[in-house]
Amino acid sequence: MSARVLVVDDVLPNVKLLEAKLTSEYFDVLCATSGEEALSIIARTPPDIILLDVMMPGMDGFEVCRRIKADPRSSHIPVIMVTALDHPRDRVTGLEAGADDFLTKPVHDVALFARVRSLVRLKMLTDELVMREVTSQSLGFRPDGPIMNAGEIEDAFILLVEDQERSANRLAEAMIPVGRVELDLTGESALERATAGGHDLVVISLGLAAVDGLRICSQLRSIEETRHVPILVIVDESNSRELMRGLEIGVNDYLVRPIDRNELVARVRTQVRRKRYAEQLRKTAHQNYRMATTDAVTGLYNRHFMTSHLETLLQNAEQSGRTLSVMMMDIDYFKRINDSYGHAAGDQVLRDFAQRISRNIRGIDLAARFGGEEFVVIMPETDTDFAVMVAERLRAAIEQEPFHINTTTSQAVTVSLGIACTAGHPASLESLIARADAALYQAKNEGRNRVVVARD
Amino acid sequence: MSARVLVVDDVLPNVKLLEAKLTSEYFDVLCATSGEEALSIIARTPPDIILLDVMMPGMDGFEVCRRIKADPRSSHIPVIMVTALDHPRDRVTGLEAGADDFLTKPVHDVALFARVRSLVRLKMLTDELVMREVTSQSLGFRPDGPIMNAGEIEDAFILLVEDQERSANRLAEAMIPVGRVELDLTGESALERATAGGHDLVVISLGLAAVDGLRICSQLRSIEETRHVPILVIVDESNSRELMRGLEIGVNDYLVRPIDRNELVARVRTQVRRKRYAEQLRKTAHQNYRMATTDAVTGLYNRHFMTSHLETLLQNAEQSGRTLSVMMMDIDYFKRINDSYGHAAGDQVLRDFAQRISRNIRGIDLAARFGGEEFVVIMPETDTDFAVMVAERLRAAIEQEPFHINTTTSQAVTVSLGIACTAGHPASLESLIARADAALYQAKNEGRNRVVVARD
Numbered sequence: 001m002s003a004r005v006l007v008v009d010d011v012l013p014n015v016k017l018l019e020a021k022l023t024s025e026y027f028d029v030l031c032a033t034s035g036e037e038a039l040s041i042i043a044r045t046p047p048d049i050i051l052l053d054v055m056m057p058g059m060d061g062f063e064v065c066r067r068i069k070a071d072p073r074s075s076h077i078p079v080i081m082v083t084a085l086d087h088p089r090d091r092v093t094g095l096e097a098g099a100d101d102f103l104t105k106p107v108h109d110v111a112l113f114a115r116v117r118s119l120v121r122l123k124m125l126t127d128e129l130v131m132r133e134v135t136s137q138s139l140g141f142r143p144d145g146p147i148m149n150a151g152e153i154e155d156a157f158i159l160l161v162e163d164q165e166r167s168a169n170r171l172a173e174a175m176i177p178v179g180r181v182e183l184d185l186t187g188e189s190a191l192e193r194a195t196a197g198g199h200d201l202v203v204i205s206l207g208l209a210a211v212d213g214l215r216i217c218s219q220l221r222s223i224e225e226t227r228h229v230p231i232l233v234i235v236d237e238s239n240s241r242e243l244m245r246g247l248e249i250g251v252n253d254y255l256v257r258p259i260d261r262n263e264l265v266a267r268v269r270t271q272v273r274r275k276r277y278a279e280q281l282r283k284t285a286h287q288n289y290r291m292a293t294t295d296a297v298t299g300l301y302n303r304h305f306m307t308s309h310l311e312t313l314l315q316n317a318e319q320s321g322r323t324l325s326v327m328m329m330d331i332d333y334f335k336r337i338n339d340s341y342g343h344a345a346g347d348q349v350l351r352d353f354a355q356r357i358s359r360n361i362r363g364i365d366l367a368a369r370f371g372g373e374e375f376v377v378i379m380p381e382t383d384t385d386f387a388v389m390v391a392e393r394l395r396a397a398i399e400q401e402p403f404h405i406n407t408t409t410s411q412a413v414t415v416s417l418g419i420a421c422t423a424g425h426p427a428s429l430e431s432l433i434a435r436a437d438a439a440l441y442q443a444k445n446e447g448r449n450r451v452v453v454a455r456d
Numbered sequence: 457m458s459a460r461v462l463v464v465d466d467v468l469p470n471v472k473l474l475e476a477k478l479t480s481e482y483f484d485v486l487c488a489t490s491g492e493e494a495l496s497i498i499a500r501t502p503p504d505i506i507l508l509d510v511m512m513p514g515m516d517g518f519e520v521c522r523r524i525k526a527d528p529r530s531s532h533i534p535v536i537m538v539t540a541l542d543h544p545r546d547r548v549t550g551l552e553a554g555a556d557d558f559l560t561k562p563v564h565d566v567a568l569f570a571r572v573r574s575l576v577r578l579k580m581l582t583d584e585l586v587m588r589e590v591t592s593q594s595l596g597f598r599p600d601g602p603i604m605n606a607g608e609i610e611d612a613f614i615l616l617v618e619d620q621e622r623s624a625n626r627l628a629e630a631m632i633p634v635g636r637v638e639l640d641l642t643g644e645s646a647l648e649r650a651t652a653g654g655h656d657l658v659v660i661s662l663g664l665a666a667v668d669g670l671r672i673c674s675q676l677r678s679i680e681e682t683r684h685v686p687i688l689v690i691v692d693e694s695n696s697r698e699l700m701r702g703l704e705i706g707v708n709d710y711l712v713r714p715i716d717r718n719e720l721v722a723r724v725r726t727q728v729r730r731k732r733y734a735e736q737l738r739k740t741a742h743q744n745y746r747m748a749t750t751d752a753v754t755g756l757y758n759r760h761f762m763t764s765h766l767e768t769l770l771q772n773a774e775q776s777g778r779t780l781s782v783m784m785m786d787i788d789y790f791k792r793i794n795d796s797y798g799h800a801a802g803d804q805v806l807r808d809f810a811q812r813i814s815r816n817i818r819g820i821d822l823a824a825r826f827g828g829e830e831f832v833v834i835m836p837e838t839d840t841d842f843a844v845m846v847a848e849r850l851r852a853a854i855e856q857e858p859f860h861i862n863t864t865t866s867q868a869v870t871v872s873l874g875i876a877c878t879a880g881h882p883a884s885l886e887s888l889i890a891r892a893d894a895a896l897y898q899a900k901n902e903g904r905n906r907v908v909v910a911r912d
Binding site for chain 2: 001002003004026027028048121124125128129214215217218219221222223245248249250282285287288289291292293304
C-alpha cells in the first residue's frame, strides 16, 4: 500500500536520499529540515508515517517525537527514528518519547520498506476506527479520542514462547516491570494458550526447535481471537530473511539478540500501548453502536433502529416476494403500575416484559421498544397465521406469570397485540405500522389481553 | 498479512496443490470438496478469502458464490473464482454472481499471492468497520449491515485516464450502462480531477506516454480525499511486473488488453459496489457516533459525552497542574416559553440558545446540553477570572437580543450561570459539577440573569 511519508532531517542530502528511495517505491514523500517545520507540516498535511532524524540542531528528534505523541491529532501517526549511533540507550530514549521503531544510518532498503509498510498497514486499520475524515468535518478534532501514549504500562499480560530455558528466564524476568508473563517452553501449545485469550502481547523466538515460529505467527494472525494481539519476535542477527517474512505476515516488532533489557521493556510497552489504543477505539465504536441502536431500559433495539431496519427488510421482502409480519403490542394499564409502585418498579416490569418477548420469538425476529410501554416485533418471512401463533404464545406467557415488583410484591400484567402482514398490501413502512397500530387499538377496545389481526 | 483461506474444489489434488502453495506462504488454509461443504464451513468458521472452483458436480461455483454474496453474514468475504476455461463469458457470469476476481488454472504463484494479499488487505479494513467480533457477541449478527451486492449500479461517476484516443472512446462508450465517465486524455490532470472528488472509480491505463500511471495510483492512495476510491488499471499482456507493483501499491483490479466490454462493465460494477458498501459502513459508524454523543435538539454534545470527556480532561489537568473551569447555566423561566408558545417554539429557543453559546466560546471549550434547559461549558486551561469574562459576555449576548418564536413574535430571554474552577480543589468530576450547580442555584436565588462563582 502506498502512503504519505514525512522525512525529517537537518542534512539536506540525507533528506534527498530517503526521498529518492521512497519515491522509487511509489511512496508520496514530504520533507522537512527541522523539527519546527516538521510539526507545522504535520498540523497542515498529516502524513501516514514519519521518518525522524534524532540529531538535529534546535529541537532534537526526541523532543519532536514527544510533541507528536502528546497531541491527540497526531499521536496515532507512527514515528520511525533514524539514528547514526546505534546505542541501546538512544533507542530506549526514543521509545520512551513514543517512537514506534528505529532505523540505523546508513538506512538499508529492505529494512526501510519492510518497517514502513508494516507500520502503514497498522495505521490504515486504526484510521478506519478513528474516523478522522468524517469527524473532522463536523465536530472538529475528536475530543474523546484516546491518546496513544497516555499512561505507563505495568499490568500487561504477556505470552512468551522461547525454548532456550536460560534465555526464557532472562526475558521473563526483564519483563516483570511491565506485567505478568506466561511461559511456553516449546511453542507447541502457543496457539492454544493465545486463543484462551487475554494476552496483551505475544513474544516469540524464531529459533524454536520443535515448531516453526513463523507458522505460529501466521496462525495468530489468521485466527479471529488473536488477530489483534501484537507479536514481537526475537531473532538472531543472521536471520534477516525470516524476519522480513515475519513482518510481511503481520509481526509487529522485533529484537535482535543479544537483547538489551531496557530496549525489550520499552518495545513491549510500545506494543501494549498501541494495542490498548486500538482496543479503546473499537470499544468506543461498539458503545456508540449500542447507544445509537438500543433502548437503555430494556436492552431491546430502539425505535430509530427498528424503523430503519424494517425499511430494509421490506425492500428485501418485496424483491423476494416473501411476506413479512409485524406485531405491535402495548402493556395493559401500565400507568397504574407506575402510579402504584413508582418509576423504578415500572422500569423493572418493562425489562421483565422485554425478556419474555425475547424468549418467545425466533432468532430471525427483531424486537424493539417503540416507546413508553409499546413494543414491536418484526417477523421476516412470516405469514399471518404463524404471527398469530407467536402472538398468542407471548400473550399467554405474559398473563400466566405475575411480574415481580420487589421481593414481596408481584403484579399480574396483560398485553394487547395487533398484527399486520405485508401479504396483499404494498410494502410500505408507514402503512404496515399504521395497520398493526389500528389492530392493536381494536384489541384494546375489545377488552385488552388479546390478539387482533389487521383485516383490511 | 497472513489470513485464513478457504479452498473449494471437487478434485482433491487441486485442493492439495493450492493448500500446499498457500501454506508455504504462511496462510492458514481450510479445504472443502463441494459447494455444500464450503457453505457449512463458511457458516461455522468464516474465512478471510475464498478460492472457489467453477466446475463442480452438484452446486457449481457460480451458485456457491451467489449464496455467499446473498447472505449478510458472508457477503463481505472476497471470492476468487478459479476456472479451467478462460472465457470472458465465464468471467462475466462469475462477476455477476458477485465474484471479486478470477484465476485461471494452472494457477501461477505470483498472481495468486498478489490477488490474495490485495483482497485480504481490503477485507481487514472493512472488518474494522463491520465490527463483527464485538457485535457477534452481544447482538447476534448485525441485522442492519448493508449487503455487498445489493442493487444494480447505473449511476456511477468514473474517471478514465487513457491517452490512446480510440481506446479511450471505446472504453468510455462501454461504460455508459454503468454511469457517467469523465475523460482525462493525458493523465496530467488526473490527480487534480480525482481530488476534486465524487468519483466512484478511477480507471487508468498503465501505458501513458506523458506520465507514469503507477505514480498516479500511488498518489491517489496517499492523498486523504482519494484514499478510498477504487482503482482499476488497464495493462498490456506483457506488462505483468508493472501490474504486480500496482497491486502492491493498492490498485484494486485490472484488465488485460484486448478488453472484453462485458467484463469491463462487470468489473467496474464490482468495484463501485464494494466502494459504496464501505462508504455505507463508514456512514453508519459516523451516524452512530453522532447519535451517541450529541443532543438531537441542539446539536451540542450530550450529557453522557460531556461527563466522560470531563473525566479525561480532569485527569489531564491534574497531571499538567493546569486549572480547568466549568460553567453551568440554566435558561430563566424556560417553562413559561413552553407553556405560552408550545414545545416546538421551546425547542427553537433551545437551538438558538445553543448557537449563541457556540458563538461565544473558544475552539478548545466544549459545550453540552446537560438536560432540559440546562447547559454546561467545559473550559480547559482556564482560571476563574477568564471563565467569568466568558460567562458575562454570554449572559449579555442572551439578554441583548430577543429570541425569535416565529416570524412575528420575539421573546426576551435571560440566563443564570454558575462557575466552578479546579484551582485549589481536588479534581473530582462530582465535586466540580456540584460546586458549579450550587453557584448556579445561588444565581437563581439572587434574582437570575447573573453570573455567580463558587467560592468555597
